[in-house]
Amino acid sequence: MSDVPVLVTGATGFLGAHVARALAEVATVVGAARRPGVSLDGVADVDVCAVDLAERGAATQLVRATAPRAVVHCAALANAGACERDPALARRVNTAATVELAAACVAIGARLVFVSTDLVFGATPPPPGGFDEAHATGPVSVYGASKRDAEERALAVDPGAVVARLPLLYGDSFGRGLGATDALHAALARGETPTLFDDEFRTPLDVADAARALAELATTADPPRGVLHLAGPDRLSRWDLGMLALAARGLAPDDARSRVRRAPRAAPDLSPPRPADCSLDATRARASLRAALRSPREVLRPA
Numbered sequence: 001m002s003d004v005p006v007l008v009t010g011a012t013g014f015l016g017a018h019v020a021r022a023l024a025e026v027a028t029v030v031g032a033a034r035r036p037g038v039s040l041d042g043v044a045d046v047d048v049c050a051v052d053l054a055e056r057g058a059a060t061q062l063v064r065a066t067a068p069r070a071v072v073h074c075a076a077l078a079n080a081g082a083c084e085r086d087p088a089l090a091r092r093v094n095t096a097a098t099v100e101l102a103a104a105c106v107a108i109g110a111r112l113v114f115v116s117t118d119l120v121f122g123a124t125p126p127p128p129g130g131f132d133e134a135h136a137t138g139p140v141s142v143y144g145a146s147k148r149d150a151e152e153r154a155l156a157v158d159p160g161a162v163v164a165r166l167p168l169l170y171g172d173s174f175g176r177g178l179g180a181t182d183a184l185h186a187a188l189a190r191g192e193t194p195t196l197f198d199d200e201f202r203t204p205l206d207v208a209d210a211a212r213a214l215a216e217l218a219t220t221a222d223p224p225r226g227v228l229h230l231a232g233p234d235r236l237s238r239w240d241l242g243m244l245a246l247a248a249r250g251l252a253p254d255d256a257r258s259r260v261r262r263a264p265r266a267a268p269d270l271s272p273p274r275p276a277d278c279s280l281d282a283t284r285a286r287a288s289l290r291a292a293l294r295s296p297r298e299v300l301r302p303a
């Protein structure tokens with residue numbers, strides 16, 4: 001195993017923890033996150049250093065200090081509501097820091113794998129089969145716009161970078177109630193009756209599948225470059241995904257339906273703005289990666 005590390009930003013987040021874990025099997029890994037003193041104890045044997053990527057120069061300094069061979073850039077102000085409330089912070093963390101990372105990677109010859117989102121789309125409905133990589137972007141939220149701007153500016157600085165667009169992620173958050181399905185389970189455990197939209201569609205992906213694909217992109221000899229969609233093969237509503245998750249926990253269909261509120265989106269007053277359908281077409285990734293991008297129907301089997 002090479003001693004030259006792979007750097008994972010946002011290593012303590014829902015996705016980053018899985019990326020750190022997947023990479024630690026094949027590489028020396030160093031993690032970074034905003035809050036000092038956080039650790040990945042029990043998840044991965046990876047040290048995490050503190051950095052605030054909202055500060056100008058912090059991303060450059062982080063790359064200089066860690067001298068990685070590749071960076072998987074998961075860190076983001078990933079909460080869309082927080083981005084609407086503080087667009088300047090969203091631009092600093094999501095856009096400016098990513099561009100800085102891209103320049104720092106070019107300076108030392110490191111590979112950048114930037115984690116972006118299906119929410120760079122939304123202004124128009126997807127074609128049948130979902131948005132492919134060539135489709136024009138059209139974000140409808142501050143979050144989506146900050147990521148779209150990051151993609152374009154990072155690729156201008158580092159044309160060899162990989163921009164991996166991810167869909168709605170679900171799966172194990174190591175007991176933290178993060179992500180689409182663990183947040184649902186946590187809400188039910190608190191005695192709440194969560195609402196699940198039956199007319200909001202995504203191509204959800206298990207967070208561990210996403211992490212293995214990102215680890216492959218960071219370490220394989222000749223990865224696909226530029227924009228790449230990593231997504232599940234099935235277009236599902238939030239309701240569909242929730243029902244699968246509850247069945248996988250052993251709930252009978254009637255019991256599952258009684259625990260959650262099924263509702264249509266009230267589109268005009270949704271805040272932050274959320275596209276009705278951001279389905280991604282991941283044909284290119286399926287053809288070029290070993291990592292599986294499985295359907296929730298395969299991952300969330302009835303218990």
Ligand SMILES: NC(=O)c1ccc[n+]([C@@H]2O[C@H](COP(=O)([O-])OP(=O)(O)OC[C@H]3O[C@@H](n4cnc5c(N)ncnc54)[C@H](OP(=O)(O)O)[C@@H]3O)[C@@H](O)[C@H]2O)c1
Pocket residue numbers: 009010011012013014015016032033034035036038051052053054073074075076077078079093115116117118166167168169170178179180
């Ligand atoms: N979750 C999804 O369904 C989904 C879907 C598509 C794309 N994505 C993308 O996937 C990536 C990870 O998302 P996630 O759901 O794992 O988010 P998350 O759980 O909120 O984790 C975000 C990570 O970024 C770090 N971070 C935030 N602000 C920072 C700052 N100013 N400086 C340094 N680190 C900072 C956080 O550290 P602290 O906790 O210490 O602040 C945390 O480790 C993001 O780029 C997101 O856009 C996620």
